[in-house]
Structures are given as structure tokens and as C-alpha cells.
Amino acid sequence: MSEPDFLALPDLASRALAGSVVYADDEFFAEKENLILPTEPVFDPALFGHKGKVYDGWETRRRRSPGEDAAIIRLGVPGVVRGVVVDTAFFRGNFPPQVAVDGAWIDDYPGTEDLVGAHWRPLVPDTAAEGDTRNLVAVADSVPVTHVRLRMIPDGGVARLRVHGEPTPDPTFLHGTVDLAAAENGGRVIDCSDLFYSSPANIIAPGRSRIMGEGWENARRREGGNDHVTVALAGPGTVDHVEIDTSYYIGNAPAAASLRGIARAEDLGHPERWVDLVPRTPLRPDCRHRFLVGPGPGPGFGSGPGQGHSAVDPVRFVRLDVFPDGGIARLRVHGRLSTEALDQLAARISQARHTGLIRP
Incomplete structure (x- = not known):
């Protein structure tokens, strides 16, 4: 069953x-x-x-x-x-x-x-x-x-x-730049290729990972392809910068990773419609990698070889691909929720406050 x-x-x-x-x-x-x-x-x-x-x-x-x-x-x-x-x-x-x-x-x-x-x-x-x-x-x-x-x-x-x-977090605290992928802000994992050792939900958990077991680790891949995880963000938003953290993954970190985004749920099953936020980039073991996303002000913009240029705005879903496999401690997708997303959250909370669920 x-x-x-x-x-x-x-x-x-x-x-x-x-x-x-x-x-x-x-x-x-x-x-x-x-x-x-x-x-x-x-x-x-x-x-x-x-x-x-x-x-x-x-x-x-x-x-x-x-x-x-x-x-x-x-x-x-x-x-x-x-x-x-x-x-x-x-x-x-x-x-x-x-x-x-x-x-x-x-x-x-x-x-x-x-x-x-x-x-x-x-x-x-x-x-x-x-x-x-x-x-x-x-x-x-x-x-x-x-x-x-x-x-x-x-x-x-x-x-x-x-x-x-x-x-359904309170939008009062979601104005400005926030982690759009964070579980405490409304992000959630909706797909994952492999969760043999630990849950992919760990990568959007609060705080820093303290041990290897507090991240997402897949099994050793013995065939072609690569492992991946998809996260629904707190709402549609503009992505400013990304953190891909391999802390405590030393002999089992991915060789490389990429992060792509799309705006609509109907595009989830169409790989050709996903847009690079962070192109495929080599990763270091036991390291917090940070990458700027967006057109940037000119040469030198970005952090390291993984600088991305987003052609999709707002972003509603992101997919992290690791090559070919390996552990990720945390994924942070920093950005700003759209006005429409904030308004929708406010409307849902207003509904709760007007259905007899408040204190006398």
C-alpha cells in the first residue's frame, strides 16, 4: 500500500x-x-x-x-x-x-x-x-x-x-533579500533523484550543517547520468546570489554542480526550458561556494567561474544538479519575492484571521 x-x-x-x-x-x-x-x-x-x-x-x-x-x-x-x-x-x-x-x-x-x-x-x-x-x-x-x-x-x-x-510564512518578514529556498521561508523539495543516505530536505534546513549527516548525500553512482534535486521556492522571485555548500563532504563532494531555474510549474518536465542561474562549475570539498546571478555591472562581476546570467525572471523553481553524484550540505537561493507573491501570502493570512481562528 x-x-x-x-x-x-x-x-x-x-x-x-x-x-x-x-x-x-x-x-x-x-x-x-x-x-x-x-x-x-x-x-x-x-x-x-x-x-x-x-x-x-x-x-x-x-x-x-x-x-x-x-x-x-x-x-x-x-x-x-x-x-x-x-x-x-x-x-x-x-x-x-x-x-x-x-x-x-x-x-x-x-x-x-x-x-x-x-x-x-x-x-x-x-x-x-x-x-x-x-x-x-x-x-x-x-x-x-x-x-x-x-x-x-x-x-x-x-x-x-x-x-x-x-x-505559509508571514510576508511581513519576507520583504527585501531573503533565502527563497529556505524551508522556514516556504521553500520545499519537490523532486530528487536519490536519497540513499540522507534527505534532500536537509539542504534547505535552517542554520549551518554541523556534520556530514545533516546534508543530502546520495549513493555512489555506477551508471551514466547525474543526481539532482528540485526545490519550489517560497514564491516567484528575482534571484540575486546563490550558495552551494559542501561543508563536511571531503571524500564524497560532487566534482561539479549547476543550478537552473524556471518560472512555471508546467515547464518542470521540459529540460530545454530551464535557464542557467549557475552554469556547470567545479566544486571544492568542504567549502561554501557563492555565486552572483544576473547580468552584473560589467567585467569581473560574479564570484568564481560559476557566474550565472539569469534570463528567467521571476524564478519559481530551481534544480540543483551534482556531477556525477556526491553530498551537499546546504543550498541558499537569495533573492526578492515578487510583489504578487507577497500579496498572495498576505491574502491567505488575512483569510486565516477572518475565519474565527484568532484569540478571543
Whole structure:
């Protein structure tokens, strides 16, 4: 059985994107912060603490009165939720029989009282859950949210919550030059040739890569061709400069790379319509390479042999090709969103603020 399409979308709640579990009404056995750890849950059958068995997840005490337990997560990036994963890994006799997920658009940085009393919109209605299972549920709601509330009915334990969706960042902070590819600004990976060792989503993650495992590394290519990854930018924009970072890839960096762009989704399957932003250029191991993009003011413009001249503006999608294979730590595509893109983001957020999702 194939997995649902929403799993290809970024996890908006992930701690790696600065998501945070900001409230739980009970966390007697295991702390709420475990819910959004980017790592997979683990289990040590011999590990016990003063309160009982230690679980890698969020676990409440056995409820002896009516009600249900809830935790509230502030998303790292606001967005439209397309599906959730309520992972009850290793919770076998103590998982919740039902779960539900609600969403809200809540401006600013409210305290606990405002969060608990917010106007919550159902995203996932009361749904039967299974133990030691990734419970996958699609979401039909199309209004952006900043927070989600996980409810366990009535109590129990959940190892991880994944909130997959389409980023809808606040355009107030996207004026001027920004990283159009960054996940925190709304960029996302939509295609990749190979992800044998690690996810291509790592190349648009926040911050610098700290180890080789925090980038994108493919398998060694033994046949013709080359590996590549395609990123949908935060919106249509003008690209000013690009960074292709091979940090920590020393014996496995690509020999060369190129970056191309297109303006329309319908051109994704037509290689002849892609335009060079950074032509094929040799790369150094363990090195941050930076290239200017655009016509430039004259001779000497650009940084190194990979100087590009973009003939497509605005750019909506970029494709990074590595030759023939190898690891990339980060890809940064710095530029300016078009006025139309900023207006569209503002309209979606305005819709959220006018659908009963704000604080009373």
C-alpha cells in the first residue's frame, strides 16, 4: 500500500524548524517536548525511572475523571496542514484509543491562558488510533494555522506528532533579500533523484550543517547520468546570489554542480526550458561556494567561474544538479519575492484571521 502524498510535504511542527510544544495539561510519565523531536523514537526495555517505564514520547497518567489530555504545538513555520502522523511507536498497552488534532491562527506570542482559550478549528476529528503504529490522517482544511492542538482521548502516550503541510510564512518578514529556498521561508523539495543516505530536505534546513549527516548525500553512482534535486521556492522571485555548500563532504563532494531555474510549474518536465542561474562549475570539498546571478555591472562581476546570467525572471523553481553524484550540505537561493507573491501570502493570512481562528 502506497503512502499518502502529504508525507512529501515538510513537517511544519519539527523542532528542526523551531517548532515548540508550548503547553500540555499533563506529562507525568514522559515530557511533551519529545513529540516534535526530528529523530525517530527509540525504546530501551530495561530503562526505568522513579515514575515508571521511560518512554521516548509524551505520556500522561491514567485518567480517573472525565475529560481528555491535550498538548499545544507552535509550528516552526505557519502553514496549511495537509496531513498528520500520530506515531504511537512502542506504546502498546498505554496508547490513546482515540486522537484528534485542532488548529488555530494565533498572532504574536500568547501565554498559556490565551492558548488554552483560543478559537480552535477541527483539523482531524476524533479518530480511532492503534498502538505502536504510525497513524496517518489526511486533512482537508485549507486555512493556514500557526498552532495545532493534539488531543488524546482520554489519555495515554504518543511518541511523535508530524504535521505535514504547505508553508505559509508571514510576508511581513519576507520583504527585501531573503533565502527563497529556505524551508522556514516556504521553500520545499519537490523532486530528487536519490536519497540513499540522507534527505534532500536537509539542504534547505535552517542554520549551518554541523556534520556530514545533516546534508543530502546520495549513493555512489555506477551508471551514466547525474543526481539532482528540485526545490519550489517560497514564491516567484528575482534571484540575486546563490550558495552551494559542501561543508563536511571531503571524500564524497560532487566534482561539479549547476543550478537552473524556471518560472512555471508546467515547464518542470521540459529540460530545454530551464535557464542557467549557475552554469556547470567545479566544486571544492568542504567549502561554501557563492555565486552572483544576473547580468552584473560589467567585467569581473560574479564570484568564481560559476557566474550565472539569469534570463528567467521571476524564478519559481530551481534544480540543483551534482556531477556525477556526491553530498551537499546546504543550498541558499537569495533573492526578492515578487510583489504578487507577497500579496498572495498576505491574502491567505488575512483569510486565516477572518475565519474565527484568532484569540478571543
